Amino acid sequence: MTNKLPNWLNAKGHQNDIVISSRVRLARNIDEYMFPRNMTRLEKEKLLESLKDIIETPEFNQELGKMTLIRLEEATPIERQYLLEKHLISPDMLEKYPSTGIVLGLDESISILVNEEDHLRIQSFFSGLNLEDAYIIADKIDDVLEKFYQYSYHEQYGYLTSCPSNVGTGIRFSVMMHLPALAMNGGLEKISQGLKKEGFVIRGFFGEGSKAYGDLYQISNQFTIGVKETEIMLSLNSKINDIIELEKESRSKLFLEQELHIKDMIFRAYGNLKYALILSAKEGMNDISLLRLGLERGMKFDQDLSYQQLNNLIVLAQPAGLQKYFAKTMEPEERDGKRPQLFQEILKIGGNK
Amino acid sequence: MICQNCGQHEATICVVKITGNKTEKQYICQYCVNKLNENFNNIINPFLGSIMELNNWQPGGDICPTCGQSKRKWEETGKLNCKDCYNFLNISKKHIGKRPKRNQQELYLINIIKEKQNQLKKLIEQEKYEEAAILRDEIKGLKENKEDKNDK
Numbered sequence: 001m002t003n004k005l006p007n008w009l010n011a012k013g014h015q016n017d018i019v020i021s022s023r024v025r026l027a028r029n030i031d032e033y034m035f036p037r038n039m040t041r042l043e044k045e046k047l048l049e050s051l052k053d054i055i056e057t058p059e060f061n062q063e064l065g066k067m068t069l070i071r072l073e074e075a076t077p078i079e080r081q082y083l084l085e086k087h088l089i090s091p092d093m094l095e096k097y098p099s100t101g102i103v104l105g106l107d108e109s110i111s112i113l114v115n116e117e118d119h120l121r122i123q124s125f126f127s128g129l130n131l132e133d134a135y136i137i138a139d140k141i142d143d144v145l146e147k148f149y150q151y152s153y154h155e156q157y158g159y160l161t162s163c164p165s166n167v168g169t170g171i172r173f174s175v176m177m178h179l180p181a182l183a184m185n186g187g188l189e190k191i192s193q194g195l196k197k198e199g200f201v202i203r204g205f206f207g208e209g210s211k212a213y214g215d216l217y218q219i220s221n222q223f224t225i226g227v228k229e230t231e232i233m234l235s236l237n238s239k240i241n242d243i244i245e246l247e248k249e250s251r252s253k254l255f256l257e258q259e260l261h262i263k264d265m266i267f268r269a270y271g272n273l274k275y276a277l278i279l280s281a282k283e284g285m286n287d288i289s290l291l292r293l294g295l296e297r298g299m300k301f302d303q304d305l306s307y308q309q310l311n312n313l314i315v316l317a318q319p320a321g322l323q324k325y326f327a328k329t330m331e332p333e334e335r336d337g338k339r340p341q342l343f344q345e346i347l348k349i350g351g352n353k
Numbered sequence: 354m355i356c357q358n359c360g361q362h363e364a365t366i367c368v369v370k371i372t373g374n375k376t377e378k379q380y381i382c383q384y385c386v387n388k389l390n391e392n393f394n395n396i397i398n399p400f401l402g403s404i405m406e407l408n409n410w411q412p413g414g415d416i417c418p419t420c421g422q423s424k425r426k427w428e429e430t431g432k433l434n435c436k437d438c439y440n441f442l443n444i445s446k447k448h449i450g451k452r453p454k455r456n457q458q459e460l461y462l463i464n465i466i467k468e469k470q471n472q473l474k475k476l477i478e479q480e481k482y483e484e485a486a487i488l489r490d491e492i493k494g495l496k497e498n499k500e501d502k503n504d505k
Contacts, residue, residue: 029436031436034419034420034434034435034436035432035433035434035435035436037432037434038420038422038434038435117432139451142451143454146453146454146455147455150455151453152436153452153453154436154439154448156444156447156448157439157444157447157448158448158450158452159448160436160439162432162433162434163431163432163433164431164433164439164442164444165431167439167444167448168446168448168450169448169450169451171450225444225446225447225448226446226447226448226449227449227450228449228450229450229451
């Protein structure tokens with residue numbers, strides 16, 4: 001199983017100073033089976049087997065390149081946890097992993113979940129703001145798979161899904177954003193209400209509530225029926241651009257009105273990561289958030305930082321990411337003691353001589 | 354049932370919150386769903402209430418004949434067991450996005466064949482047998498074409 005980091009962290013996309021990644025998910029079911037929650041293990045295995053064959057066909061390879069099926073049952077608990085931390089599988093799948101699988105592309109930007117809540121969940125991830133490309137590739141995977149399967153499709157309701165909240169297009173767009181200034185000045189509250197009225201929802205990437213740690217937020221569509229895929233995409237795209245503007249305004253205001261205070265916080269975060277001996281994931285994420293803000297505002301540190309380094313830490317700082325990085329199984333307490341080394345190596349800083 | 358949160362309105366939605374292995378259930382009203390939305394991570398889409406009705410699930414006959422799921426079970430989980438469970442839902446919106454290409458192609462062929470068959474009938478009525486023979490062969494070709502697609 002691959003140890004490398006997914007492409008969506010590479011900070012090479014549009015607006016990568018504020019937008020981490022764009023993602024599309026399509027839910028599809030196959031007509032001959034009941035939904036996975038009501039399938040026998042044998043049926044699930046049959047579906048997994050069929051997918052394994054399909055990804056080996058020239059027709060599939062020509063369109064989508066080489067992809068590999070990972071049966072979650074055959075992966076170790078840490079590997080499963082790592083897939084979750086890379087946002088490739090759902091928390092639900094971590095618990096109910098028997099007879100489920102993920103078909104993974106080489107750079108992990110495309111994947112297909114098998115036997116999760118729906119038979120197939122096509123996923124595509126891009127770094128920065130790039131819903132268009134994420135949609136185009138997900139749509140292409142859908143076209144290819146459709147040649148092999150008869151989907152459950154209803155003339156009026158569209159693609160049928162196990163949860164009616166996905167019925168219709170079965171599509172979910174989501175964009176991960178870094179919004180420290182809007183989190184600080186309370187602007188998120190208003191944005192959240194505005195988004196809700198138009199069928200979008202914002203939630204913390206880590207943790208719940210309005211103040212998510214690491215200031216990372218995910219914005220996605222709620223409606224999947226009665227509106228075209230491209231319409232959802234365009235309207236979400238324009239919402240994201242509005243939020244980017246608001247975040248930038250808030251940052252400018254913050255630095256104008258409380259420059260000393262905010263710079264103090266940012267340099268202290270840098271110092272904290274440089275000299276810490278014990279670091280929780282939460283503390284690390286909050287420091288990363290401040291460094292990201294400082295980087296975007298053009299602040300200089302004694303070591304140059306990049307968005308890609310900071311993005312990589314979002315995944316590597318998590319329990320499985322950390323253990324993968326050091327290729328070592330560790331208990332929570334040991335992990336907190338080892339985490340500073342991870343941050344110092346990735347950021348190429350280190351004060352504990 | 355009265356909303357377990359505010360105790361004022363009729364409960365319309367069952368909210369299921371899952372934390373680790375623990376599952377918490379609460380029957381609440383639409384007003385509270387809107388308020389609670391921010392606090393719950395795992396929540397049944399509040400929009401469901403506004404676009405879907407469950408009234409179709411008849412008292413006494415509230416079991417899906419295909420999968421055996423009951424109305425109660427569906428309300429608890431918010432998930433359907435099979436595609437036929439959709440027969441129990443009234444969704445007021447119509448899907449207008451992508452449709453499977455395969456079905457579309459088939460549908461297109463079926464419509465063309467139907468139309469040509471009508472033309473054929475007219476030609477025979479008008480005793481234009483030569484033209485009818487050409488059209489008959491054309492229809493035969495289209496039908497074979499359709500079978501081929503089905504076999505793929």
